[in-house]
Amino acid sequence: MTADIEIRNVSKQFGAMTVLDHLSLSIRAREFIVFLGPSGCGKSTLLRMIAGLEAVDSGEIAINNERIDHLPPGKRGIAMVFQSYALYPHMTVRDNMAFGLANIGVPGKVIEARINEAARMLEMPHLLDRKPGQLSGGQRQRVAIGRAIVKEPKAFLFDEPLSNLDAALRTRTRIELAQLHQRLQSTMIFVTHDQVEAMTLADRIVVMNNRKIDQIGTPMEIYERPATKFVAGFVGAPAMNFVDATLDRYGKNATARFADGVSVQTEIASSQLTDGKYTFGIRSEDVRIVAAGQGNAGGVVDVLERLGERTLIYARLGDGQQIVGSDAGNSRVAVGDRIGLAFDGQKSHLFNETGRAWHAREA
Amino acid sequence: MADRLAMSPTATLAVGVRAPTADIYAPQWRNVIFVAPFLFFFTTLLLFPLLWGMWLSFHKADTFSSGNFVGLGNYARLYHDKVFLQSIWNTFYFVLLTVPTLALIGLFLALCLNRRTRTAAVLRTLFFSSSVLSVTIVTLIWRIVFIPNVGLLSTIYGWFGATAPAFISDPSLAMVGIAIATIWWCIGLPMMLFLSALQQIPQDIYEAAALDNANRWQTLRSITLPSIKRTFILVIIIQIVLQFQLFGQAWLMTRGGPNNLTKPIVLYIYDTAFRRWDLGLGAAASEILFILILVAAMAQYLVTRSRGDQA
Numbered sequence: 001m002t003a004d005i006e007i008r009n010v011s012k013q014f015g016a017m018t019v020l021d022h023l024s025l026s027i028r029a030r031e032f033i034v035f036l037g038p039s040g041c042g043k044s045t046l047l048r049m050i051a052g053l054e055a056v057d058s059g060e061i062a063i064n065n066e067r068i069d070h071l072p073p074g075k076r077g078i079a080m081v082f083q084s085y086a087l088y089p090h091m092t093v094r095d096n097m098a099f100g101l102a103n104i105g106v107p108g109k110v111i112e113a114r115i116n117e118a119a120r121m122l123e124m125p126h127l128l129d130r131k132p133g134q135l136s137g138g139q140r141q142r143v144a145i146g147r148a149i150v151k152e153p154k155a156f157l158f159d160e161p162l163s164n165l166d167a168a169l170r171t172r173t174r175i176e177l178a179q180l181h182q183r184l185q186s187t188m189i190f191v192t193h194d195q196v197e198a199m200t201l202a203d204r205i206v207v208m209n210n211r212k213i214d215q216i217g218t219p220m221e222i223y224e225r226p227a228t229k230f231v232a233g234f235v236g237a238p239a240m241n242f243v244d245a246t247l248d249r250y251g252k253n254a255t256a257r258f259a260d261g262v263s264v265q266t267e268i269a270s271s272q273l274t275d276g277k278y279t280f281g282i283r284s285e286d287v288r289i290v291a292a293g294q295g296n297a298g299g300v301v302d303v304l305e306r307l308g309e310r311t312l313i314y315a316r317l318g319d320g321q322q323i324v325g326s327d328a329g330n331s332r333v334a335v336g337d338r339i340g341l342a343f344d345g346q347k348s349h350l351f352n353e354t355g356r357a358w359h360a361r362e363a
Numbered sequence: 364m365a366d367r368l369a370m371s372p373t374a375t376l377a378v379g380v381r382a383p384t385a386d387i388y389a390p391q392w393r394n395v396i397f398v399a400p401f402l403f404f405f406t407t408l409l410l411f412p413l414l415w416g417m418w419l420s421f422h423k424a425d426t427f428s429s430g431n432f433v434g435l436g437n438y439a440r441l442y443h444d445k446v447f448l449q450s451i452w453n454t455f456y457f458v459l460l461t462v463p464t465l466a467l468i469g470l471f472l473a474l475c476l477n478r479r480t481r482t483a484a485v486l487r488t489l490f491f492s493s494s495v496l497s498v499t500i501v502t503l504i505w506r507i508v509f510i511p512n513v514g515l516l517s518t519i520y521g522w523f524g525a526t527a528p529a530f531i532s533d534p535s536l537a538m539v540g541i542a543i544a545t546i547w548w549c550i551g552l553p554m555m556l557f558l559s560a561l562q563q564i565p566q567d568i569y570e571a572a573a574l575d576n577a578n579r580w581q582t583l584r585s586i587t588l589p590s591i592k593r594t595f596i597l598v599i600i601i602q603i604v605l606q607f608q609l610f611g612q613a614w615l616m617t618r619g620g621p622n623n624l625t626k627p628i629v630l631y632i633y634d635t636a637f638r639r640w641d642l643g644l645g646a647a648a649s650e651i652l653f654i655l656i657l658v659a660a661m662a663q664y665l666v667t668r669s670r671g672d673q674a
């Protein structure tokens with residue numbers, strides 16, 4: 001079972017505060033969608049509105065072309081996994097999973113079969129007769145997922161389900177979730193503020209910020225062609241370098257000039273751009289370290305971060321701005337060295353004052 | 364490699380400080396100072412009277428002499444005293460009337476008033492307010508309600524041309540009348556205990572239940588009630604202990620009558636020890652009451668525990 005989900009012009013207020021402002025989004029059947037955004041931007045609220053736990057102030061939500069925003073949560077054909085797992089503490093794992101099915105009168109035999117199937121899939125048959133209090137955090141998480149699976153919902157909703165797990169378990173569960181999606185072929189919506197989870201799991205990422213959706217796109221679109229300065233800064237670690245720049249738009253492509261005279265030849269068409277203040281943006285992996293005197297700009301090394309496969313180099317330009325570049329893992333550069341920085345024009349971005357982004361022509 | 368480097372400084376540190384902080388939970392005699400005030404009052408006000416009462420119950424004592432040792436004599440006299448046996452039965456009957464009713468009505472009120480509206484807040488205060496009244500006021504109010512011919516109840520029955528039941532003078536209803544007044548008086552505490560238990564239940568399991576298609580009844584039975592089971596036991600135990608000690612209401616409403624049918628154990632003790640000055644016999648009756656309360660409370664506790672699930 002699977003479903004496409006259509007969100008049209010949805011708004012939400014809590015008292016005088018607007019949390020979501022006329023959002024629209026269509027989710028295709030079998031898609032794995034991730035809502036990504038900073039804390040408090042309304043990801044959970046949107047998810048809970050789809051689930052029916054939060055009323056929709058205006059707008060519509062439809063599943064398979066049927067409006068569901070007036071239906072009670074149980075009648076929407078969706079299952080949700082909570083961040084806190086929300087298992088029923090006094091019921092065994094088996095009863096936790098059976099509860100939702102028994103309530104709608106699914107025959108005992110079928111319930112039994114579905115529970116066993118889910119337990120096998122999640123490798124937890126030995127846990128079925130325990131109570132949540134007797135399980136570890138990771139095991140509880142499995143039960144919460146199992147409770148969703150047995151319902152055979154049209155769509156799964158996850159609200160930061162991995163955030164209570166330790167780093168290793170988180171990575172493992174992430175991979176298992178991806179496999180689960182492969183196997184079940186259901187629509188899944190996953191809320192997180194962890195960009196690694198978003199990048200690895202999503203078919204498409206919905207980046208939310210400040211009551212609105214900033215961008216919807218595949219992980220690589222989001223990473224390589226961020227729609228706004230917020231998206232560019234929020235996705236990717238270390239964050240994208242931003243430098244104030246003025247534009248030289250005489251050629252076919254714009255040239256960005258920094259305050260201290262550095263200039264970078266971008267591959268962004270001049271014809272798209274207008275006058276005004278711009279910010280130049282480039283990711284650290286698109287800034288190569290070269291010998292002093294070469295490249296677009298020169299700087300002094302402030303800090304080195306050795307990550308193993310590459311080295312991040314924090315360099316200070318002549319006018320005091322810091323730029324992060326990247327070099328080989330075994331880089332010879334040392335703190336205090338004078339180096340040159342070479343910017344990749346093809347990977348440069350420009351943002352105007354409202355935050356709108358321009359990128360190089362697509363190849 | 365990196366691990367070992369990181370470990371070594373802490374390891375040396377740990378060795379350095381191990382001796383003085385070997386076990387922070389080890390008993391230290393200094394700590395007695397902190398419980399001493401409590402121990403003092405516990406001994407003088409509780410333990411000593413308890414033991415003295417036991418001692419008294421084995422003696423023939425009045426106010427002038429705490430006289431001869433009579434062994435189980437006082438207990439034997441109680442065993443043959445029809446009024447005492449009646450008072451035990453009366454007390455049990457009263458507990459049976461009040462405790463389950465208090466628990467159930469308290470739970471019902473708590474379920475109804477566990478919301479964030481202003482009306483609910485006002486009603487909570489209203490239902491709790493009777494608890495702050497003294498027993499004299501409570502009995503006064505209910506005597507006015509129950510007075511034949513002119514009381515509130517009679518008036519209301521009168522509108523429909525009926526005669527009100529005689530809650531104070533009818534032998535089969537007198538205890539029910541006292542129970543009604545008591546329930547009205549004591550309902551605040553169970554309600555508050557249930558309310559605080561209800562508010563401890565995490566909201567998200569209700570949301571999970573809503574997604575699991577549970578209707579109101581299923582939610583109540585499968586989520587709410589199991590979550591407040593411990594509080595239910597607590598309320599029952601507290602109320603058993605309280606209601607076994609019925610005294611004021613019975614004394615002020617019926618004086619134990621008609622025909623000793625509403626005379627509870629405490630009233631019997633009061634009569635024997637402080638009106639007939641038979642302290643030994645009164646002490647023996649007190650010991651029996653003490654044991655009854657202990658057994659009733661423990662039985663409740665054990666029964667619910669042996670069913671064996673920790674929530």
Ligand SMILES: Nc1ncnc2c1ncn2[C@@H]1O[C@H](COP(=O)(O)OP(=O)(O)OP(=O)(O)O)[C@@H](O)[C@H]1O
Nearest residue numbers: 014019037038039040041042043044045046192193
């Ligand atoms: N019941 C509520 N009443 C009032 N305000 C609320 C309520 N629930 C959420 N909010 C507010 O709505 C905004 C969005 O909350 P939401 O929980 O959707 O954020 P989020 O994106 O999920 O954040 P996080 O990543 O921290 O979980 C927040 O500013 C929050 O304070």
Ligand SMILES: [Mg+2]
Nearest residue numbers: 043044045159
């Ligand atoms: Mg959230």
